[in-house]
Amino acid sequence: MKKLLSLVLIALAGTTFTACDSFLDTNVNPNAPTDVPVEQKLPNALVKTVNLETGALNQLGAVWVGYWSKATDGPVNTSLFRLEETYGVEAMSFDRDGRPIWEDSYTTLVNYKDIENSAAATGDLAYVGIAKIMQGWHFMRLVDLYNNVPFTDALQGSKNVTPKYEDGQQVYEGAMNLITAGIEDIKAAPALSKKPVTDDVIFKGNLTLWVKFANTIKLRALLRQSEAGREGYISDELAKIRQEGSGFLGVGESALVNPGYQVSAGLQNPFWDAYYRNQAGALTTGYNTLRPTAYLVQQYKERNDPRLAKLYRPVNGDYVGVPLGATAADFNMAKTSALLGPNENGNQPAALLKSAQQPSVLLSSFESLFLQAEAAERGWLSGAEQLYEEAIKESFKYMGVPTGEFVAYNAQPSVNFALAPNKMERIIGQKWLALNSISSIEAWNDFRRLNYLSRLPQSLQSPSADPEFRPRRLTYRQSEVYTNSEEVAKQGTIDPFNSRVFWNK
Template sequence: MNRIAKIFTLGLITVTGFSSCEKFLDVNTNPNAPGKETISLSAKFPAALVATVNQEQGQINQIGAFWGGYWGTTNQAVNSFVDLKSYNGLAIMHQRDGIPVWETAYNNLYYLELIKKEALDEKALFHAGAAKIMQGWLFLRLVDMYNNIPFDEALRGFDIATPKYEPGKTVYEKAINLITSGIQDIKNHKDGPGISKMGADDVMFKGVPALWYKFANTVKLRALIRQSEAGNQAYIDAEIAKIVAEGSGYLNATENAFIQPGYLNSSGKLNPFWENYYKTVAGKVTVNYAAIRPTTYVINQYSALNDPRLANLYVAVGGTYKGVLFGNPSSSDPQYSQANTSAFKGPAENNNNPAALFKSFSQPSVLMSSFESLFLQAEAAQRGWITGTAQQYYEEAIKQSFKYMEVPAGDFTAYNQQAGVSFTAAAANAKIERIIQQKWLALNSISSIEAWNDYRRLGLPNIPNSLDAPSPTARPLRLMYPETERMTNNEEASKQGNDDITSAKIWWMK
C-alpha cells in the first residue's frame, strides 16, 4: 500500500481555472505534495471529482457492462477483452496488463485525503465534507469489488506501509459514517477571510449544499439496498432513520450527479466515454466502438417490451437490431460479424441529433443519475423502508431514463400500459423483480456496474453466462487482490483467505 505514497498521481484529466470551467492541465508539479504552494483547493477538488468519474465511466463501467449482460464483441474482436469474457482473475490482477481498479481507487482516495486535510486546516468545511462523501463512495466501491480492504490505516502513506485489512461489512459501516460526517461538515461550513468557498470548482453541483446532502443520502441508500439479502435489517432501519432525521431526502427527478468540467474538442479533453467508446477528436470511430456490440440478450429484452429506447441505443442492421453472444470464442459465424451486428448509435448515425448514450463530445459524465436514485427509492419503498409509493418512484424513474435516452415523453404512457412493464400488473411477489428489470434497462452502458451488483445480490435479471466461462456455472463474484498489493502487503492480503474470482463472495451477497 505504501506504493501509493511513492508513486501517487492522478494519471487522469484534471482541471483548473474554474472561473470558466473550461481549462485543463495535468497535475505534474510535485504530485506527492500538492499543497497550497503548488495547487489550490479550487483546482484540486474538481480534479478529484473528474478522476473519480473517469474511473466510474471507464474501467468500472466496462467491467459491469460485460459482466452485467450488456456488452459482447464481434467476430473480428474475438481476442479483445478476453480476460473479462473468460473471468481470468489472474490476468485482471496483473501489475502491467491488468485492470487497476484497486490502484486507481486508492490513488483517488489518497488525493481526497490530502484535500480533506488541507480543507480542515483552513476551516473550509464544505470542501472537507464533500471530500469525505467522495471517499465514502470510493471505499464502498472497493468493498463491492474486493470485499475486505484497508480502511483506518489505508491512507497513512509512509507512516503505515502495510495497513491492516478490515471486514467488508465493517468498512461499509465506516464509509457510511464518513458520508454522514461529510454532510455535517458541509452544514457547519461558514465563509470567511482565507477560507476557500465552494462554487465553480464544484463541477458536479456548483456549490449547492442541498444537492450534496441529497447525493450523500442516495449513496447511503444504495449501500443499504446492497445489504437487502445480508440479514442486517436492524442496521438498515437505524441508518434510514438517520437519513430521515437529516431531512434532505434523495436525488429526485430533476437532480443528477453529473460532472461537467468543461470538455473541449481536443485530444484527451473530450468527454472520456465519448472518446473511448465512440469517436476521436479527428472524428474517427474508436477501436472499442468497432469491437463492442450489444448482447442478443439485451436486444431481446428491449424488443420484448417494444422499448423505444432501443432505437436510440443502437444502429439497426437490415431493419432489425442484432446482437452478439457474450464470450463467444468462435469467429466463424457471420451473423456475429462487425458488419452484421448493431453498433452504438451516436449523432452521426442519428441525423446529427443526440442519441441515447452518445450526445456530444462535451456531454457531462454520469456519476449517479436521477433514475438510478428513483429506482433505489422504488425498491426501498417496496420493501417498506421509506415512505412514498414504489409505483410512483418506479414510473418516474422510467420517465427520467426516457428523457436521458432522448425518448419523447409522450411514449411513456403506451409503454407503461404493457403487462410486462406495468407495476400494478406485476404479482406482489414479483414487484422487486419488475423494478430491477427496468433499472437494468435504464442503466445500460451508463452505470453498468450496478447491473452486476444487482445480479450478485438478487440473481436478477437472468443474464446468460459467458460462453468462454471456465465452467457453465462459473460466474465472476469479485476481483482478486491486485499483484501490486500482493507485492507490497501480501501478509495482510493473505490473511483474507480465498479471493478467487468465481468462488469468493462479497459479504453482502446471498
C-alpha cells in the first residue's frame, strides 16, 4: 500500500478538504495528459472522484438535506458552508475556493478519458471498462446539479474549447450507454490482458464487483427518473440489467476508496482531517464548528435509533442539535453535540470517525440495498421488506451498532416496514438516516426527486419565508460563462429555486 501511495502522489496539492485542490490530487493537462502507465493513472482518478463526492458534494448535500449546522461560536462559524446555509447559489458560481464541482468533474473526466484511450491502444479492456463506468458516473452527477451540460463535444481539450451543451436527459442516456459499454469491456477482457490489482483502490481488481457497482449506478439513475414519465425507457434498461445477470452490490459489498491513508500531514483520510483531528492529534476548526441539525437529532430520537450514540457526543446526558442558520448563544460549542470520534469513544471506532486511515465511501452497501428496496417497492424487483431490513443492518454494521440491537429497533411501528402506512416514505426516511454525512448529496437528490424538501426546516438564514424556497440546482460556473458564453446563453435564464433538472418534475 505504501508503494501504491508513492505512485499516487505524483503531484500532491493542498489538503484543505473543501478547497479546490484535494488530497492526492493530480492536475492533468487535458491537451497533454501525463504519459504514464494506466496502473498509475487509475488510482489518481479514483481518488479524485471520491474526494469530490465526500468533500464539496457531501457538504452541499449535508446542509441542504438537513444534516449539518454549526455551533454559533465555532472558530469557522462565519465561513464554514456559509453560502449553503444562506442559499447563496448565485454566489457559489463566482466562488473559486471550495466548490469547484464543475471544474473538478470535467478535469476528472479528462483523466478517465485518457485512461480509456491509453488502455484501448494496448487492448487492456478491463481498464477501458472501468474508465467508461466512471465517466458515466461523472456525467450523471453533472446533470444532477446543472441539467444541460457538454457531453459529446466535451473532453477534447484545445480541439474544442466551446463544447455544445446537450439536454440533460440525453446526457443521462449517453452516460447509461457508457456504463453499459464499460460492463461489456470488462467482461470481454482477454485472459492475458493487463488488469488492475493494487492500483484499483476500490475493489482491488475484483472485476465482478466492478460490474455489480456499474449495475448499481444504473439502478440509481433509473430511480432518479422514476417520477419523470420515463416508464418505457426504465423498463428497457432494467431488462438489460437482468439480461447481464450480475446483479447489484449486496451485503458486505461497498465501494470504498483507500489509496493508503496515513497519520501524516496531507495523507490522512480527508473527512477525518477536516472534521476531527490533524496529524498531530489536535481537534480541527471544522470539528469544533460542525454540529448536527436539531431536526436530524430529533428524527433519530423519535425512533430510539442506536446510531445516534455512535454519531455524536452527548451534552449533559442528552444529544443537542442546532437549527440551520441559528445565531443564538444557546447553540454554542459547549451546549451542542459534536461528532463522536475514537478519543471520545473509549478508543473505539465511531460511526463516521473511525481512524485517520479509514477508507472513503463512494457507494455503500446500504445505499445499494435501499436502492434495491425502492426498486422492489415500485415493482421492478422483488423482496422490498428483506432488502429494506438488510440495508438498515448494513448501516448499523458500518456505524458500529451491535447486530443484536436491530430486532428491537425494527419492532417499532415507526421503523417496521410491514407496519408502514407509506412504504416508499419509510424506505426514503431510513435511507436518509443512513446516508447522513456519508453520501449526503444522494439524500438531497432523493428529496428533490420526490419533492420532500419542504418537509425539512428551512434555514433561518433563508432570504425568503416561503417554505418551498429551496435550492433545486446549481447555476453554471462563472468560469464557464466567461469561456463558453454562447452555449451558456442558449440554456436560458436559470433560476436555481425554480429551474429544475429534467428528472425533478
